[in-house]
Amino acid sequence: MSNTSTQQSSTQDHVEYFLDDIRYQGKSPRTQAAYERVLRDFETYLSSRDLSLSGANHRDCMAYIHQLRGEVASSTVATYASYLHRFYDYMTRVDVFDNNPMAIVVEELDESINTDPTRRDISVTAMRSFLESATHPLDRAVLMMLLKTGIRAGELCNLDTRDVFLAESPIESTHRPRLDGRPDSLYIxxxxxxxxxxxxxxxxxxxxRKRATTIPVDDELQAVLTEWLAARPDPVSDADPLFVSTSDDWGKRLSPAMVHHLIETHAREYGWYREGGGPEENVTPHYFRHFFTTHLRDRTGDRGVVKYLRGDVAKDVIDTYTHDWGNRVREEYRDNIYSLL
Structure with a gap:
C-alpha cells in the first residue's frame, strides 16, 4: 500500500473513501446510496465476526454471499456481489487494498444479474386502483406523469414548466419554442x-435519451397536472421546475431519490414492494416505464410509435415519427392511451 493511500484511508473509512471517488466520477446520488447500503451491510456482517473490510478474505466474502441466499432474490444476490467486487477492484487498483477477495467469488457465483427480468403483470384496472390510493396532488401528478408518458424518474425531475404546454393552465408560464403549435404536449x-x-x-x-422527444398530454394527465400546478409551492429555483418538494425541502426541485421514496412508499402500502425484493416483484419508477411500454404497444400494435415516445434511438424511428408527429404519433397516442381515472 502506498504512503499516500495509507494517509488517505487512515483519516477516512474505506467506504467513505470509495463513495467520494465515485461521486467525483459522476455517479448519481442513487447509485452512491446503493453502494453505501450494500457496503455498510457487508461491513456490519464482518464486524460481527471481528473482521474488517481490509482484512476479509475470499472465504469471508463467500460466507456473506451465502447468507444472503433465501433472504433476497437471486438477482439481488448477484447485484450485491457485483458491488462488492467493484469496490474491492477499485480499492486494489488505487493501492488502498492489496488484493480483491471478491474476484474468485464472482467467478464461481451461480446467480446472475437479470438485465431483463419478468416483472409483475399489472392490469390497467389494478393500476387504476393503485392510483386511487394516492390522494396528494404531487403524488398523483408524479405517478400519472410516469404512467402516461413512460419517462424516467430523472427526466421527470429535470422538467421545467417551459417543457409543458397546456392549452389551459392555472399558472402563467411561457413554453419553449419547440412546443409552438403543439398544445397539450411535453418536451423531454x-x-x-x-x-x-x-x-x-x-x-x-x-x-x-439520445434524442429529444415531444410527448402528447392526454386529458387525464392534463387534469392531474392542472390540479398540481394550482397547489404547487413557489419554486426556489429560477428555472421554475415543474415538480418541487412539499415536505422538508419545500419548493426545491424533486430529486430521483425523492421520486423513488414516493413510489416505494405507495407501493409498499399497496403490497407491491418488499424489502429485499427484486425487479421481478417490486414496483419502482422504472416499472412504470415497463407498464407504459407493454400496454401501449399492445394497444397500438406499432412498436415504432412506442420507441419514439420512449426516446429509443433508431434512425428510421426518428426520421419517420419526428416529421409526422402531429398526424401519426399524436393520433396513435390519443386513440390508444389507457384510462387511469
Missing part, C-alpha cells in the same frame, strides 16, 4: 446531465 430534452448547468440550474439527474 436530451441535454440535461448530472452535475451540469441547464436552464440556469445545476442538475442532479441526467436525461438518458
Amino acid at each position: 430534452d436530451s441535454a440535461p446531465a448530472n452535475g451540469t448547468v441547464y436552464n440556469g440550474e445545476r442538475r442532479s439527474a441526467s436525461n438518458k
Whole structure:
C-alpha cells in the first residue's frame, strides 16, 4: 500500500473513501446510496465476526454471499456481489487494498444479474386502483406523469414548466419554442446531465435519451397536472421546475431519490414492494416505464410509435415519427392511451 493511500484511508473509512471517488466520477446520488447500503451491510456482517473490510478474505466474502441466499432474490444476490467486487477492484487498483477477495467469488457465483427480468403483470384496472390510493396532488401528478408518458424518474425531475404546454393552465408560464403549435404536449430534452448547468440550474439527474422527444398530454394527465400546478409551492429555483418538494425541502426541485421514496412508499402500502425484493416483484419508477411500454404497444400494435415516445434511438424511428408527429404519433397516442381515472 502506498504512503499516500495509507494517509488517505487512515483519516477516512474505506467506504467513505470509495463513495467520494465515485461521486467525483459522476455517479448519481442513487447509485452512491446503493453502494453505501450494500457496503455498510457487508461491513456490519464482518464486524460481527471481528473482521474488517481490509482484512476479509475470499472465504469471508463467500460466507456473506451465502447468507444472503433465501433472504433476497437471486438477482439481488448477484447485484450485491457485483458491488462488492467493484469496490474491492477499485480499492486494489488505487493501492488502498492489496488484493480483491471478491474476484474468485464472482467467478464461481451461480446467480446472475437479470438485465431483463419478468416483472409483475399489472392490469390497467389494478393500476387504476393503485392510483386511487394516492390522494396528494404531487403524488398523483408524479405517478400519472410516469404512467402516461413512460419517462424516467430523472427526466421527470429535470422538467421545467417551459417543457409543458397546456392549452389551459392555472399558472402563467411561457413554453419553449419547440412546443409552438403543439398544445397539450411535453418536451423531454436530451441535454440535461448530472452535475451540469441547464436552464440556469445545476442538475442532479441526467436525461438518458439520445434524442429529444415531444410527448402528447392526454386529458387525464392534463387534469392531474392542472390540479398540481394550482397547489404547487413557489419554486426556489429560477428555472421554475415543474415538480418541487412539499415536505422538508419545500419548493426545491424533486430529486430521483425523492421520486423513488414516493413510489416505494405507495407501493409498499399497496403490497407491491418488499424489502429485499427484486425487479421481478417490486414496483419502482422504472416499472412504470415497463407498464407504459407493454400496454401501449399492445394497444397500438406499432412498436415504432412506442420507441419514439420512449426516446429509443433508431434512425428510421426518428426520421419517420419526428416529421409526422402531429398526424401519426399524436393520433396513435390519443386513440390508444389507457384510462387511469
